[in-house]
Amino acid sequence: MIKELKMDSRAIAELVLHLGRIASGEGLVEGLTAVQWAVLRYFARANRFSRTPSAFAAFHGTTRGTASQTIKNLETQGYLTRMRSEADRRSVRLVLTDKARGILANDPFESLVRAADSLPPSVQGHFANALQRMLGQVAWERGKPPFGTCASCKHLEGDGASREGQTPYACGFSSEPLLLEELDGVCINFVQGKPMTVKGPVAGAAPR
Amino acid sequence: MIKELKMDSRAIAELVLHLGRIASGEGLVEGLTAVQWAVLRYFARANRFSRTPSAFAAFHGTTRGTASQTIKNLETQGYLTRMRSEADRRSVRLVLTDKARGILANDPFESLVRAADSLPPSVQGHFANALQRMLGQVAWERGKPPFGTCASCKHLEGDGASREGQTPYACGFSSEPLLLEELDGVCINFVQGKPMTVKGPVAGAAPR
DNA sequence: AGATTATAGTATCTATTCGAAACTAATGTC
DNA sequence: GACATTAGTTTCGAATAGATACTATAATCT
Numbered sequence: 001m002i003k004e005l006k007m008d009s010r011a012i013a014e015l016v017l018h019l020g021r022i023a024s025g026e027g028l029v030e031g032l033t034a035v036q037w038a039v040l041r042y043f044a045r046a047n048r049f050s051r052t053p054s055a056f057a058a059f060h061g062t063t064r065g066t067a068s069q070t071i072k073n074l075e076t077q078g079y080l081t082r083m084r085s086e087a088d089r090r091s092v093r094l095v096l097t098d099k100a101r102g103i104l105a106n107d108p109f110e111s112l113v114r115a116a117d118s119l120p121p122s123v124q125g126h127f128a129n130a131l132q133r134m135l136g137q138v139a140w141e142r143g144k145p146p147f148g149t150c151a152s153c154k155h156l157e158g159d160g161a162s163r164e165g166q167t168p169y170a171c172g173f174s175s176e177p178l179l180l181e182e183l184d185g186v187c188i189n190f191v192q193g194k195p196m197t198v199k200g201p202v203a204g205a206a207p208r
Numbered sequence: 209m210i211k212e213l214k215m216d217s218r219a220i221a222e223l224v225l226h227l228g229r230i231a232s233g234e235g236l237v238e239g240l241t242a243v244q245w246a247v248l249r250y251f252a253r254a255n256r257f258s259r260t261p262s263a264f265a266a267f268h269g270t271t272r273g274t275a276s277q278t279i280k281n282l283e284t285q286g287y288l289t290r291m292r293s294e295a296d297r298r299s300v301r302l303v304l305t306d307k308a309r310g311i312l313a314n315d316p317f318e319s320l321v322r323a324a325d326s327l328p329p330s331v332q333g334h335f336a337n338a339l340q341r342m343l344g345q346v347a348w349e350r351g352k353p354p355f356g357t358c359a360s361c362k363h364l365e366g367d368g369a370s371r372e373g374q375t376p377y378a379c380g381f382s383s384e385p386l387l388l389e390e391l392d393g394v395c396i397n398f399v400q401g402k403p404m405t406v407k408g409p410v411a412g413a414a415p416r
Numbered sequence: 417a418g419a420t421t422a423t424a425g426t427a428t429c430t431a432t433t434c435g436a437a438a439c440t441a442a443t444g445t446c
Numbered sequence: 447g448a449c450a451t452t453a454g455t456t457t458c459g460a461a462t463a464g465a466t467a468c469t470a471t472a473a474t475c476t
Contacts, residue, residue, distance in 0.1 A: 278462075444450080
């Protein structure tokens with residue numbers, strides 16, 4: 001029945017929303033709000049090109065002003081340290097303190113990770129794939145950067161073979177070499193690389 | 209690699225969160241905030257046992273006080289109408305106005321529905337199942353009702369055969385008959401009934 | 417029956433988050 | 447050099463958050 005399929009896609013969308021809210025949007029755990037947890041989580045996962053207030057604002061779908069406030073708050077609580085960028089004197093880099101890294105083990109979000117981990121391993125890959133595809137489509141519709149890791153990014157260069165005086169990988173967007181450990185950091189400049197057959201226009205033509 | 213599987217479950221959790229936020233947590237569309245959209249969406253989907261301030265508070269993972277404020281706000285804006293319950297004089301039933309039903313077509317959440325709808329139909333069912341299972345686990349860990357529809361609820365009684373003077377279905381929890389159209393409404397009293405075994409691709413076909 | 421306890425909902429307080437706008441400083445472009 | 451762009455902050459008013467105290471009704475227990 002056509003109606004059934006339509007119901008399924010709506011159910012999927014509702015469950016994604018509900019799941020995200022229940023997992024993260026709840027109560028003060030360790031005295032932090034949902035958004036504050038999101039900030040710490042983000043700076044723990046973002047690669048070195050993306051640990052800025054603006055990048056977090058884009059990731060979280062809020063304004064730079066709001067992001068600035070929340071970050072300042074966490075800074076005075078001793079969870080973040082700020083450093084001015086040498087390359088761009090306007091820019092600011094934020095780094096988690098040990099206090100922040102310690103508290104992240106109690107992130108309520110971890111219950112969602114456990115739930116995902118209890119899925120049959122054979123479907124986890126497909127599941128992650130499908131979600132990344134949905135994210136690409138939604139982000140494109142809303143004119144937002146999709147975020148993602150180097151692993152499937154268009155800008156990733158290199159085959160993993162370490163040659164003389166070179167790192168095995170590099171980022172074609174920033175023209176910077178990449179260490180192996182950096183490949184799974186989340187990046188604001190992510191562009192879907194491997195086909196993944198996304199419906200609709202892909203890169204470059206986001207609606208304004 | 210073992211590390212890859214662990215990465216996948218974390219990636220799934222991150223994507224669920226990110227997707228939900230990008231799809232709903234953004235900007236003022238039609239002058240409504242993300243939470244206000246959530247309220248309208250909830251009362252559009254909740255069954256007649258669940259259209260109360262308390263049920264919404266439980267669904268949204270907030271307190272009754274906060275829910276009360278937001279609902280009052282939407283009421284004065286003409287999106288909701290309130291009625292006292294006859295059965296329980298403490299309780300309040302909320303109903304969407306035509307204004308609310310009209311505006312719901314512009315719900316930013318619909319972009320997420322479209323994204324889910326563009327997934328291969330063959331995986332949508334499994335996908336919805338997996339998400340419902342994850343929700344069950346997370347909700348249980350956090351001590352929250354999971355919410356769900358009659359279709360897979362333990363309390364659903366009846367086989368769809370309409371007998372004399374009876375509706376084809378009934379709810380064993382509330383001891384109330386259920387109309388066919390009511391079966392896909394979201395309920396706060398939902399308890400997972402059928403196991404919902406998620407079928408994956410054949411074991412062994414998975415990358416090691 | 418009466419006393420106690422639990423539940424549904426509201427009102428009030430303070431803190432946080434939000435979007436918008438105005439602003440500074442550094443960078444880019446022509 | 448003039449101009450626009452970008453990164454980040456600050457300020458404002460509104461909305462949301464959790465916590466607490468409160469009223470009214472319902473359920474439970476003698």
